[in-house]
Amino acid sequence: MKNTPGPIAYNYTIPLKYHLLFWIVYYLFNTIRWGGYFDDYLYSAKSNLVSFFVSILFCYWHIYFLIPKYIVRKKIIPYISWMVLSSVFFYFLKTGMIYLFIDKTIWPEAPEGQTAPGFNHFITVVLGELYVVAFVSAIKLTIDWISVKNQRDELQKLQLQTEIKYLRAQIQPHFFFNTLNSLYALTLTKxxxxxxxxxxxxxxxxxxxxxxxxxxxxxxxxxxxxxxxxxxxxxxxxxxxxxxxxxxxxxxxxxxxxxxxxxxxxxxxxxxxxxxxxxxxxxxxxxxxxxxxxxxxxxxxxxxxxxxxxxxxxxxxxxxxxxxxxxxxxxxxxxxxxxxxxxxxxxxxxxx
The missing domain is CATH 3.30.565.10 (Histidine kinase-like ATPase, C-terminal domain)
Structure with a gap:
């Protein structure tokens, strides 16, 4: 059976220090941003710590499982289904953690506060998480694209060098063969x-x-x-x-x-x-x-x-x-x- 090339593997490993740097900056940015907006930095630090944890899980689930398994293989319908299920799961995970560890009012930003999950709260939380997932996925895909492009450029360069060497090698044996024939003819006639x-x-x-x-x-x-x-x-x-x-x-x-x-x-x-x-x-x-x-x-x-x-x-x-x-x-x-x-x-x- 003839082997056919499969999809490009997104396997470039980003060093751990860059992961840590990104998430630390992301956490500090959101803590200062929302702390200043509501004038409550302590609550912002605690709630963003929960969001930070959920965002990491959602992002890595998306870029290391859903993208390679479905997007790269062009399985759009299963991808959408998994994204809907993932959004629901991470919504309840985030909401439950805030309710247990932070505050019984799971949505203090609402006009009258909110202590139970609801549609508007679901849309707000999911859109916020999808924003982070999209941003992180764009970074990862860009890095993968650059990595694949560099690999292809190196392969193309290697193929070019190999073919040029082959064309040069075709010249040399032909020349030496002709010259040795001429030398042979000269020796015969002394x-x-x-x-x-x-x-x-x-x-x-x-x-x-x-x-x-x-x-x-x-x-x-x-x-x-x-x-x-x-x-x-x-x-x-x-x-x-x-x-x-x-x-x-x-x-x-x-x-x-x-x-x-x-x-x-x-x-x-x-x-x-x-x-x-x-x-x-x-x-x-x-x-x-x-x-x-x-x-x-x-x-x-x-x-x-x-x-x-x-x-x-x-x-x-x-x-x-x-x-x-x-x-x-x-x-x-x-x-x-x-x-x-x-x-x-x-x-x-x-x-x-």
């Missing part, structure tokens, strides 16, 4: 470039395994990594022409690590055979006051490769998903093909 590939690969592995564990990294380090990656492909192909332009001051700019790698990978994946010359133009631009990083890459492609049409290659979908997780809709990504060149433009907000 190429003099094989040792240089090993050195470059070790530099990149150090970057990927140790330097990109933070959520953001300096753009200059990312560019050095891109250069190392392109150098590896140059060693393998021997006919790569790279033009890298930096416009503006990027020294203090930080970006998510490995964000631009899929675009670089696509250059070599769809750039034709190893016998064809490849041109890659990369531009990073950051203008003063813009608070954005502009990334533009253009590379020649194999016109017979249909896998990059119309969305720009497999890795681009990975990039789009990661960009959405990082920036929601606060980014621009445009890709297209023009004159046998694949062009990608990316604009993201940056932090220093």
């Amino acid at each position: 190429s003099d470039n094989a040792p240089r590939v090993v050195v470059k690969l070790s530099e990149i592995m150090q970057y990927v395994l140790y330097d990109v564990q933070e959520p953001d990294i300096h753009l200059t380090r990312e560019i050095r990594y891109i250069n190392s990656y392109v150098n590896l492909e140059e060693l393998r192909r021997g006919n790569v022409e790279l033009s890298l332009s930096i416009i503006g001051d990027i020294e203090d700019i930080k970006t998510p690590p490995l964000l631009f790698l899929p675009f670089i990978e696509n250059c070599f994946k769809h750039g034709g055979s190893v016998d064809e010359e490849m041109h890659i133009d990369i531009t990073f631009k950051s203008l003063p006051g813009d608070n954005s990083l502009h990334f533009l890459i253009k590379n020649t492609i194999n016109p017979e490769d249909d896998s990059i049409k119309p969305k720009g290659g497999i890795g681009i979908q990975n990039v789009k998903r990661r960009l959405f997780l990082l920036y929601q809709n606060n980014f621009i990504l445009q890709t297209g093909i023009k004159r046998q060149c694949f062009i990608a433009y990316l604009k993201i907000p940056v932090s220093a």
Whole structure:
């Protein structure tokens, strides 16, 4: 049987000291208020002590039993029935305690006093208790709502971090697999470039395994990594022409690590055979006051490769998903093909 999520549990525990503080303030406020109103502070202190006790029982009965059992489960009719019964019970409890311990006149505030329960007295007492119950319940529900919201925010943040790590992990094995294949081909031909590939690969592995564990990294380090990656492909192909332009001051700019790698990978994946010359133009631009990083890459492609049409290659979908997780809709990504060149433009907000 498939498990379905149940109602949210209102189980946040409020420290005891806050319970005590609230009820002490509530008791003192009512004692001073009614004592001053009737000019009898002693009676007010005694009668409010009874009300204080009954209010505590009614409030906790409501917030810890009736709300979780009926309101949260949307059982409105049973909730109303229980509230009516509870109101009657606590009315007689309060009235009886006042009659036994305080004064035979259970409602001295009435014009002629009152020594027996009555409808008007019932309405007055119950409305007063419901006022306190509603006030305390509002506080408790607000605290529960904040607690649940914080838990959901933490869970959403954790899920976001997990998915971003997963998308990053998809990039790294793919890159290392391609590089090792290239190294294998060079060793078969006993190429003099094989040792240089090993050195470059070790530099990149150090970057990927140790330097990109933070959520953001300096753009200059990312560019050095891109250069190392392109150098590896140059060693393998021997006919790569790279033009890298930096416009503006990027020294203090930080970006998510490995964000631009899929675009670089696509250059070599769809750039034709190893016998064809490849041109890659990369531009990073950051203008003063813009608070954005502009990334533009253009590379020649194999016109017979249909896998990059119309969305720009497999890795681009990975990039789009990661960009959405990082920036929601606060980014621009445009890709297209023009004159046998694949062009990608990316604009993201940056932090220093």
